[in-house]
Amino acid sequence: MVRKEAVVASVAAAGLAVTARVVMGMLRRSHSNISDGIQVRLKLSAVDILRLTDNIIATSTSVHDAVAAVPLDQVTYENVIAPLANLEAEEFALVQSCVFPALVSTSKEVRDASSEAEKRIDAYNVKCSMREDVYRVVKAFADKKEPLSPQAQRFVDRVIRDYERLGLNLSPDIRRKVEFLKTTIGELCIEFQQNMNEENRRLSFSESELAGLPADFIKELTRDSDGKLEVNLKYPHYFPIMERCQVGSTRKAVAIAYDQRCMDENVTILEKVVAMRNAMAQLLGYRNHAEYAIAIRMAKSPLKVKTFLENISSKMSPLAKKELAKLQAMKREEEGDEPFGFHDLRYYIRKAEELEFKVDYETVKQYFPLNVVTAGLLQIYQDLLGLKFKEVVKPTVWHPEVQQYAVTDTETGERMGYFYLDLHPRDGKYTHACVCSLQPGCVQKDGTRQLPVAAMLANFTKPSAEKPSLLGHAEVETYFHEFGHVMHHICSRASFAKFSGLRVEEDFVEAPSQMLENWCLDGASLKIMSGHYKDSKQPLPQDICEALMKKKRAHAGLLTKRQLLFGLFDQTIHMRDKVDTAAILKDLTPKVMEGIPMLEGTNFSASFGHMAGGYDAAYYGYLWSEVFSADMFETKFKNNVLSKAAGREYRDKVLAPGATKDASVILKEFLGREPTQEAFLRSKGL
Template identity: 70%
Template sequence: MKARLKQKRGILAIAGATAGVAVLAKILLGHFKGGSNETIDGIHVRFNYSPSEILKQANEVIAMSKRVYDQVATVPLDEVSYERVIAPLVNLETEEFPLVQSCVFPRLVAVSKDVRDASAEAEMRIDAHNIKCSMREDVYRVVKAFADKDEPLGSEAQRYVDRLVRDFERLGLNLSKEKRNELEMLNTKIGEFCLLFHQNVNEENQLLYFSEAELAGVPTDFLKELKRSKDGKLEVSLKYHHYFPVMERCKIGATRKALGIAHDQRCIRENVPILQKVLSLRHTVAQILGYENHAEYETAVRMAKSPEKVKDFLEGISARMSVLARKELRRLREMKMEEEGSETFSMYDLRYYINKAEEAEFKVDFEQVKQYFPIEVVTQGLLKIYQDLLGLRFKEVHRPQVWHQEVQQYAVFDAETGERMGFFYLDLFPRSGKYAHTCVCSLQTGCVQSDGTRQLPVAALLANFTRPTREKPSLLNHGEVVRYFHEFGHVMHHICSRPSFAKFTGLRVEDDFVEAPSQMLENWCFESSALKLMSGYYKDTRLPIPNDICEALVRKRRSFAGILTKRQLLFGLYDQAIHTSPSVDTASILKKLHLEVMEGIPMAEGTNFGASFSHIVGGYDGSYYGYLWSEVFSADMFASKFKWNVLSRATGREYREKVLKPGACKDGFDLLEDFLEREPSEEAFLRSKGVL
């Protein structure tokens, strides 16, 4: 699965509970307009603040939020109305979000460490403030009084009120003052620890040094890009754009092991104690709120509804995959014995021998496949496919206001009506201090504003693809093409959703459904017609990828599906295990699960990838199973609707209308049943893995 940064809960869920009135929010917006920061084309988020300006804006957002919160809290309980209680909540959520993102987004993208540090500090202040606001019992009492009036509302407004009450009560607002104070303290600590965990991972900069002989098998073009130490050794970081090429191509087992162990030891000293504290605090919070554990608390508002259902799902899929995974591992072990004379097989051998087996089976050097995927051609083809499929038109914005000169900005229009629907940014190459993985960030929500006009959604896609050189453009391997296509699917989900309320924009669907739309769209990267549109030989881009390579890539998708699915199951089961117990030793749990799930492959001594497993600290805690859960639904959608014509505009438009447009205005199961016209099934997923 592809890493994606869903906006932190401190911004999305808690900011959604921030109350206020539209006029005061407009005063706040007006304060930041003018000069070089004047609003352009309805985009309110800013990228050019200095450290002091970031902190100033954060403080003013906090001050204004507190002021409007106080005002809503004073509404007499016998005078509550939609206009006085609910509308202010809706309006401020809409207008505050881009202002908050102006403070916190630079932490992921700014070149200046001073700006990143100020952004991290701003995020900590805003998160702490939001926790305090979310624990305001006086505001909850007013909202609950309105909800209890049972005033007739439209479906989306009623859903908003129901969710608002639910979210307040999931924070303990219906408990005693003593319990609320305790929860506020605990949640503040959790937020601080989580932010520190992420900072440690993001700032991690360990380097390893290898001779050229120790990197035998790694492509020459990749080696040319590496820096050299004074003694002539090549410098390899633990970032993905270095890690994966070495683990997939290096013939030297000792090198793979050294790099792999270093990768799985990242931030152990700093982050294992932090993770242990977070887990303990989460468990305490869950029990105060009446849940048995944190996993039960998290799944209660997701499609799965309970940890028991999640456990049955994960263990059921694992059992179905075991026979296939064991067969695949026997083959890989035989290959290692033949090449290295060793029967001991570790996780650090997995990528290398899978890659070697696939090249032998498919008679294709998949490293050379990169020559057909220069990033400019991939981007052009990707944009064309999405435009045609979803009935959209993209137009690049010239001289955009961006956070780095390499960033591109596009406006999105409806192809039929010409209506402008939103904007997106592409930030595709690594640089010092930038978020090291691939993600999509919502910068501005698409919804109806207080004056009745629609605020445009804005999203940013952050990636870390190999930089172009004087000799060659940036060339993507096929896995990177899939990742790019997947992440852009999240951009489209954000842009195409059309709710009235910011709370129900596309990326706010249940966490165990949010990946399904993009996972479904990954299928296009395994269809010849789509691959032809996204490819072109880098020396002559008029030459698309050959048919035999297309066929190999299509067949490769099912290659080693058993053991690779097992790897994903390991992550999900680990997440559930650490979030269903009051006290855990994360290393011991991983060690036990590794042997069980990975069919006897041990975890390397002294490692603990939980120390850098950002997902379970930053939004997927208790719900990491959602990747596989939603993949089941994505397989069903594709097999049922698109398999026989992936470029069907009619089906694509139906998908946009029934799955993307509603956003979170409907539950995930309802979206699926509307599109499939029946209940979803696991059959297509199991067939896609070669089990059925």
């Protein structure tokens, strides 16, 4: 997942004025041991964050005031467009210095200050993006139709488009209403995410209620005042219980608690946000928020998305029904006539795969210690893309566990950028896996390149006294996928910050990383990323590699249906004026999941972070982009996943452009033709 971070304004986010230089100087004095070229500050105090936030807003305001003051008959690229482009390039990292700590800081005071900073920046962002005086000046320049480079023309077109999508070409009354709605939506989304980050519910079970869990897992649990074992709802506890606990009532209790997270606070927030999104879209001339949001993506229309999702669902139904019948039979044999529910899905899929493919997942994990996986993953990416990674010694980071790497081009020696790895859970940290853009790669006002900087956040099990952190195969896939986003950001060669790396259309952004998940299903790359934790020279045995490759299509029907449920729910709520999320889920779940009902008393939308993290009316993009990822892989890499020639072509034609071209153009240039669904359907066993 790509985390959508706040930026100061829809057209700009940076400072050219004296205030910005003062702020930068202050920060450099505070953090003198930073790596060369990195402007983002990672260890600010709560006071520093709020002070910097106010300075960012003041500086950006002065720049926009200067642009707005240009007489309409004197507009030029240099006095209108260049200041806005330079602005976005320079201040993006300062904004991230303020808003990123909400996801990673160990200090609640800092996290709260960061969330407050994001609220202030978002509120300013809305006001700034609604400035008719700036829009008028930019439009006057655009109307002159001066010859520009393709990227500069694209920048001007996007600035105009973004202004007009907020109604700046409409009446003042509409603009005021849009501004109010957009500000309120931003504040509510921050509150939604903050509630998720702070969630820390624990459940207690006896050892017999956790039967089936590995001894190492049980050993690491703490006991409550009654002597029972405590589990939380974060990934390192949730997934092992759902996959391995033999006690159905325990799985059900944990699943219900998981899908009840933040219900008391976030259901109300989400339903308010959905109503406001649709109200804003209608003010701007669209029928609903889905139509508004999808208009600037690859799909272009909700009808096309709906047709796509329903078409895939129809094709998957026979396969999903067959898979479900098999799992239901397994449950009857083990647990009697207890109805099959969502809490059974992961457990019986795991059992079925272990029986069919003769794979014990606990044994598989022993071959994937985190340090070995990391070393192998980095080697594969370096060889494939023609890069070199070097760990930074004594980096300035937000937590002692975080690692920093510098990236250079193998052939030229050019410094390409930096990335951070923050891989273990802790209280207050973002609870899923994502990549955050901390600094965009682009050309600065002096003609030099600003280096891109990215951070990958994950929640892999921490090492214990007896064993290192061991990853399940699915976690290896997650790692490989998220790191693909890191490389997309680092390898981008856009001239403008607006087009750097991950700022491609939202229904394409997952495709490059989804394609790279295939490396986790190939024997050659699996051996590079594996080594038994007791003897790292023993890679994953060939029979297990083959079993994991065969497993790729196992239960593809049900797992795809689960993605379809999320995508259809997202589309449904964003096509209505008012929603009852629980009622929609209760109706939609059994229809999509071939009769499996929603767990009673739950509402997973309360912790569906995508709805507050920039994926609203966009969740369909995971499956949409998977179609393209399958086509890219089968066309270029199927016969040799370690092909350096194909890897370099992928870097140059897919990653390097960033958002300088439409995704449809990028795909056609890489494939040499229009993409098709055939490879995707074959990958699902159809």
